[in-house]
């Protein structure tokens with residue numbers, strides 16, 4: 001279990017800060033983090049960027065200097081951040097095993113291509129490769 005590091009900056013934050021959370025609209029009451037000053041604990045992504053990634057490319061997140069995040073939303077964003085970082089690590093490990101076993105090379109187009117070998121036929125996707133084995 002990972003510790004949730006305190007991200008609040010005492011004395012700096014609430015001066016002129018908004019009173020409601022940018023995400024959930026809950027009243028922050030002096031215990032929020034300024035969005036522009038915060039970053040996630042695991043990937044060290046800026047909080048506005050993280051919110052933008054969550055919403056996807058169809059939305060533009062516009063953050064003002066006074067915008068704040070409540071403690072609950074900060075914890076949720078950091079939890080999401082942790083899961084995403086762990087997912088990348090797990091995918092990388094599994095992919096490395098598959099690349100080694102099936103002698104795959106990774107193409108910029110995002111498909112795996114098996115190298116020519118005596119017992120693996122060349123194909124354009126992993127599922128087909130596994131069928132050919």
Ligand SMILES: [Zn+2]
Nearest residue numbers: 021024070073
């Ligand atoms: Zn909130």
